[in-house]
Amino acid sequence: MKIPLLKDHHTHPSFYATLSTCLDLHSVKNKQEALSLINKNQGELVVIRGWNSSYYKFQDEELDNLPPVLICDISLHNFLLNKPARKILSPSYKNIIDKMDDKSWTEKNLNKIFKFIASIRPCSDHTIKSFFDDLLLKHGIWYAEDMLLADNEVINCFQRTGYLQRTKVWADIETIDHLNMEERQVVHGIKLFLDGAIGANTAAIKGGFLSGDKGILIYSDKQLFTTLTTLSKFDKPVAIHAIGDLATDQAVRILTDIYNLTGHIPQIRIEHCQFISQQNAKKAKALGIILSMQPNFSSDSLQYSDRLSKEYCKYNNPFRMLIDKAGFVPGKNLIFGSDGMPHGVQFALEQSLFPAFPGQVLSVEEFINGYCMPDRTNGYIQIEINEAKRTVSTKVVANS
Numbered sequence: 064m065k066i067p068l069l070k071d072h073h074t075h076p077s078f079y080a081t082l083s084t085c086l087d088l089h090s091v092k093n094k095q096e097a098l099s100l101i102n103k104n105q106g107e108l109v110v111i112r113g114w115n116s117s118y119y120k121f122q123d124e125e126l127d128n129l130p131p132v133l134i135c136d137i138s139l140h141n142f143l144l145n146k147p148a149r150k151i152l153s154p155s156y157k158n159i160i161d162k163m164d165d166k167s168w169t170e171k172n173l174n175k176i177f178k179f180i181a182s183i184r185p186c187s188d189h190t191i192k193s194f195f196d197d198l199l200l201k202h203g204i205w206y207a208e209d210m211l212l213a214d215n216e217v218i219n220c221f222q223r224t225g226y227l228q229r230t231k232v233w234a235d236i237e238t239i240d241h242l243n244m245e246e247r248q249v250v251h252g253i254k255l256f257l258d259g260a261i262g263a264n265t266a267a268i269k270g271g272f273l274s275g276d277k278g279i280l281i282y283s284d285k286q287l288f289t290t291l292t293t294l295s296k297f298d299k300p301v302a303i304h305a306i307g308d309l310a311t312d313q314a315v316r317i318l319t320d321i322y323n324l325t326g327h328i329p330q331i332r333i334e335h336c337q338f339i340s341q342q343n344a345k346k347a348k349a350l351g352i353i354l355s356m357q358p359n360f361s362s363d364s365l366q367y368s369d370r371l372s373k374e375y376c377k378y379n380n381p382f383r384m385l386i387d388k389a390g391f392v393p394g395k396n397l398i399f400g401s402d403g404m405p406h407g408v409q410f411a412l413e414q415s416l417f418p419a420f421p422g423q424v425l426s427v428e429e430f431i432n433g434y435c436m437p438d439r440t441n442g443y444i445q446i447e448i449n450e451a452k453r454t455v456s457t458k459v460v461a462n463s
């Protein structure tokens with residue numbers, strides 16, 4: 064069967080382009096192997112991505128014996144800096160370095176951390192180009208939205224390389240405030256974070272994590288109400304990161320309040336929305352909210368069974384409830400992306416057709432409607448589905 068190339072509605076091309084030159088630990092499941100790989104990467108500062116804390120955790124002493132190292136975990140919500148790295152970076156980035164151990168600060172200032180990493184490893188025309196080449200040829204992705212702009216230099220990069228045609232840029236309030244009028248016009252919408260991530264034990268889930276962590280809600284109700292109301296001056300869509308049920312509940316509750324008071328809300332997307340009650344899903348749909356979700360995150364139910372209760376594993380990514388009970392329609396008010404964890408058609412399609420729990424299943428048609436380009440102008444993906452083995456094999460054919 065042939066399907067169109069992917070339109071990834073949620074990822075971070077500029078940030079991943081920056082990280083593409085860094086050591087990637089995502090497939091390294093053993094700590095000794097990770098330590099020896101890091102040790103081999105001698106340099107002024109080693110930046111690492113893809114560390115998965117469900118495989119292993121680092122002791123302070125182990126880290127401090129390594130060369131200067133900054134480690135980003137796979138969820139991009141958890142960061143480690145060893146003492147040698149702190150020494151190098153402190154003169155220029157003291158404000159950030161001093162606070163990076165504070166989880167709650169990190170969640171509230173994620174964009175500052177992205178900017179900090181982007182400034183020590185800036186993206187270039189070359190990294191952007193080869194990243195988009197990779198997205199297309201390895202992963203079958205033609206279009207990839209950039210959910211968190213680091214600064215105006217990224218816009219310049221996209222403009223010079225011509226990739227603005229293949230992306231849509233979102234920025235947080237602080238970043239947008241620093242752009243000139245011309246640059247602001249390039250920004251499609253505004254990104255807000257209501258909670259953290261499962262990978263960092265900071266998603267705001269009612270039942271808490273098995274570790275006892277409660278997750279983090281970034282705004283009080285009052286703060287969120289004020290923030291969302293003042294955002295109307297930009298007259299742009301708003302993408303709200305909300306993973307845990309406390310966060311999706313807060314988003315729907317406050318948007319309902321604003322609607323009841325003013326008769327209007329901005330165009331809203333809830334990003335991730337991994338845990339949402341049926342009642343809130345129905346309210347969200349009635350408010351015209353779009354859910355921007357990641358079929359690949361259905362695998363969190365297995366990957367993070369070390370930290371999520373059985374109940375939460377089961378109710379992660381409740382696509383059947385959203386479509387069959389709350390009435391969301393893929394491609395219309397339910398759209399799909401990867402968040403780059405990982406990118407690409409193969410894993411996403413396999414997780415859609417053969418996820419851990421029946422409530423997470425998507426049909427091929429639903430996948431195409433929510434996740435693909437409207438036609439095959441730029442190429443297509445050949446897919447083969449093996450029902451018996453519950454696997455999918457894919458081959459990308461890009462038009463030159």
Ligand SMILES: [Zn+2]
Pocket residue numbers: 073074075210402
């Ligand atoms: Zn993201």
